[in-house]
Amino acid sequence: MKKILIVMLLTSISLVAKVNVVTTYAYLGEIVKEVGGSHVKVNVLANPKFDPHFIVPKPSLITKLRKAELLVLNGGQLEIGWLPPLLRGAQNRAINVGSKGFVDVSGVIHMIDKPTNVSRSGGDVHPDGNPHFALDPHNMIPIAKLITKKLVMLDSANQTAYEKNLQSFITKWSSFLDQYDAKMATCKDTKVVQYHELFNYFLKRYEFTLVGNIEPLPGISPSSKDALKTINLMKDNNVKIILQDVYHEKKTAQFIADETGAKVQLIPHDVGSVEDTDTLEHFYNIIEERLCR
Structure with missing residues (x-):
């Protein structure tokens, strides 16, 4: 037994x-x-x-x-x-x-x-x-x-x-x-600048126009000279959206936005990186909401 x-x-x-x-x-x-x-x-x-x-x-x-x-x-x-x-x-x-x-x-x-x-x-x-x-x-x-x-x-x-x-x-x-692709189609050709080369796959998929990066090189912090270069680039190309990730410093992007009249959008890079991104669906939906509405 x-x-x-x-x-x-x-x-x-x-x-x-x-x-x-x-x-x-x-x-x-x-x-x-x-x-x-x-x-x-x-x-x-x-x-x-x-x-x-x-x-x-x-x-x-x-x-x-x-x-x-x-x-x-x-x-x-x-x-x-x-x-x-x-x-x-x-x-x-x-x-x-x-x-x-x-x-x-x-x-x-x-x-x-x-x-x-x-x-x-x-x-x-x-x-x-x-x-x-x-x-x-x-x-x-x-x-x-x-x-x-x-x-x-x-x-x-x-x-x-x-x-x-x-x-x-x-x-x-x-x-x-x-459904997601249909919503993102409304943002095709939108011009953006990003801090780090983080969103390239997303931007390519949905045919955004990436005008430039705030970082002069990947992983290299921007100087005042680099920020001025980005400001001029955005003015020349009429860019009104800056993609900011959650983990890099945010002062530079905000300074550039103040000088160009652009808006800084905090975009998640992973599930849980910002509020209300606890699932895969919520993660991508937040990106769509912040870029297309």
Whole structure:
């Protein structure tokens, strides 16, 4: 009788066991929840209110990685400045580069802005291209497909559930995109300036006209001379919108806006980075509201 009870207990534990998934950013966590459903437990490493290039490697993050069975990262070297030391500290072979529990979603993305020459003279350049592809909502479906494939490899017993969840997400997201694209079409050809090369994928998708960046080079803070150059550029091109992210300083953009009569719009870069962006839908809807209404 005792043996029977032990077997029943172990069986019940295996039935409710969840795949322990760690994602580098919040938007990836939302996709994992969509396709993983009740079969996954998700932890996110980066606080979406801070610069995604620089995350403080806290011991608590190492603990999360040490327990992970699947690591989902953005890739494109966006995490290159902070993830490697965390992985070394975690010493978890299951999620090392090249392992079954490691997935870099940039592999299914057509990367833009690939530099022809990589050197410090060009600022903080990403050799693989611009890694901020999460700003294009059309990239969510290929990412979801890749994550589902990885979950099935790790947890084949729940393959049917994962694939069913994926199909539900594709149906829901395709409907969302149809409506979203129609709303964004009203903003086509709008001229904008952005602080950092953060919104390029979004601007390209919806055919905005990017006149310039406040940063003289990626990752290089603008000087007074740079600000004056941007002011003249905006006046010459009649630009009335400045895209400001949540983690760079905001005084420069506001100064330029005061001098040009433009409006500074605070645009989120990830789920949870500003108020009312707690889901993927809300994240993109806030961007649309701040740029097209």
